[in-house]
Amino acid sequence: xxxxxxxxxxxxxxxxxxxxxxxxxxxxxxxxxxxxxxxxxxxxxxxxxxxxxxxxxxxxxxxxxxxxxxxxxxxxxxxxxxxxxxxxxxxxxxxxxxxxxxxxxxxxxxxxxxxxxxxxxxxxxxxxxxxxxxxxxxxxxxxxxxxxxxxxxxxxxxxxxxxxxxxxxxxxxxxxxxxxxxxxxxxxxxxxxxxxxxxxxxxxxxxxxxxxxxxxxxxxxxxxxxxxxxxxxxxxxxxxxxxxxxxxxxxxxxxxxxx
Amino acid sequence: xxxxxxxxxxxxxxxxxxxxxxxxxxxxxxxxxxxxxxxxxxxxxxxxxxxxxxxxxxxxxxxxxxxxxxxxxxxxxxxxxxxxxxxxxxxxxxxxxxxxxxxxxxxxxxxxxxxxxxxxxxxxxxxxxxxxxxxxxxxxx
Numbered sequence: 095x096x097x098x099x100x101x102x103x104x105x106x107x108x109x110x111x112x113x114x115x116x117x118x119x120x121x122x123x124x125x126x127x128x129x130x131x132x133x134x135x136x137x138x139x140x141x142x143x144x145x146x147x148x149x150x151x152x153x154x155x156x157x158x159x160x161x162x163x164x165x166x167x168x169x170x171x172x173x174x175x176x177x178x179x180x181x182x183x184x185x186x187x188x189x190x191x192x193x194x195x196x197x198x199x200x201x202x203x204x205x206x207x208x209x210x211x212x213x214x215x216x217x218x219x220x221x222x223x224x225x226x227x228x229x230x231x232x233x234x235x236x237x238x239x240x241x242x243x244x245x246x247x248x249x250x251x252x253x254x255x256x257x258x259x260x261x262x263x264x265x266x267x268x269x270x271x272x273x274x275x276x277x278x279x280x281x282x283x284x285x286x287x288x289x290x291x292x293x294x295x296x297x298x299x300x301x302x303x304x305x306x307x308x309x310x311x312x313x314x315x316x317x318x319x320x321x322x323x324x325x326x327x328x329x330x331x332x333x334x335x336x337x338x339x340x341x342x343x344x345x346x347x348x349x350x351x352x353x
Numbered sequence: 354x355x356x357x358x359x360x361x362x363x364x365x366x367x368x369x370x371x372x373x374x375x376x377x378x379x380x381x382x383x384x385x386x387x388x389x390x391x392x393x394x395x396x397x398x399x400x401x402x403x404x405x406x407x408x409x410x411x412x413x414x415x416x417x418x419x420x421x422x423x424x425x426x427x428x429x430x431x432x433x434x435x436x437x438x439x440x441x442x443x444x445x446x447x448x449x450x451x452x453x454x455x456x457x458x459x460x461x462x463x464x465x466x467x468x469x470x471x472x473x474x475x476x477x478x479x480x481x482x483x484x485x486x487x488x489x490x491x492x493x494x
Binding site: 118119120123172173174175176177178181182209210214215218219221222223224225226228229230231248289292293296297298300302303305306307309310312313331334335336338339342343 | 356357360361363364366367368369370371372373374375378390426427428430431433434435437438439441443444446447449451453472475476479480483484
């Protein structure tokens with residue numbers, strides 16, 4: 095295997111890992127995928143180190159110089175569809191069904207796949223906020239305020255994300271919006287149950303990805319990643335809670351509603 | 354209870370769309386979420402403590418999503434992340450914050466400890482089901 099070929103394979107492996115990590119895959123899964131891709135090509139040494147913000151891979155063979163590739167990961171978001179697609183692709187590649195060139199092309203395709211449109215995301219957030227309220231024992235009268243707040247939440251989220259605002263500020267503002275709107279709504283509709291509306295509305299925001307991945311990384315013996323994702327989940331939860339709390343405090347003192 | 358389970362189903366699907374789960378898997382994500390919530394409600398009905406109910410529900414969700422993922426040949430994450438959401442202690446987090454806001458620190462501490470217990474129990478359940486094939490020696494290398 096010549097050096098060009100090796101570099102190409104390494105490039106493919108790292109790029110596949112990058113897309114997975116940016117889409118919210120667990121660290122151990124990324125490491126596993128990269129190792130599988132490299133092992134299928136018979137390198138003597140193929141070492142992988144992945145943390146949520148960085149990928150480092152080294153390969154070596156007797157007839158080439160050792161090559162190390164370091165990739166800094168930015169712009170993390172949650173795209174579970176991409177994880178699934180890259181997973182399928184890497185399986186096909188490891189089984190030798192496609193060449194490296196084809197695989198690289200397909201990766202570009204995967205990276206630019208469009209998923210659900212913005213209106214779809216907005217309505218999904220609204221609907222899930224509404225039904226989470228019902229799930230936690232809210233009545234029908236609590237359903238509609240949650241629907242409205244969910245809608246607002248998604249609009250603000252998408253707008254902030256398009257402006258590259260840091261995620262903790264987005265979570266804080268989302269919390270603030272929930273707290274502010276629930277109190278405003280209760281001025282006009284005093285019979286709503288503030289607790290169930292707030293609980294239902296914060297559910298679409300809960301750090302499910304960070305939390306679940308933290309556990310799964312810890313199990314996969316990725317201590318650094320597990321810890322950092324755990325802290326991320328905690329920070330997200332605190333940001334949301336702080337936003338809701340401050341807003342409810344301010345707005346209830348304006349309107350004289352007792353909490 | 355029926356309303357709760359149906360709501361869990363729709364809410365989980367909504368949550369899956371936010372996280373861009375592929376269209377074909379949405380129905381499975383919703384079912385896993387609804388199943389978890391059903392088990393939780395049943396456990397509460399049989400008089401178990403919320404912590405135990407959460408543990409059993411997470412066990413079912415975790416085992417269900419890993420089995421289903423194997424059948425559907427997709428990464429287990431896709432089913433597990435949305436599926437676990439109904440049992441994640443969102444309500445308790447809010448109650449903790451709310452009690453802090455009212456200056457009721459005893460209440461806040463009790464809700465906070467409840468939140469951490471539930472989180473720990475979910476972690477334990479996921480760990481257990483992930484390791485089960487290895488413990489039973491049925492893992493195929």
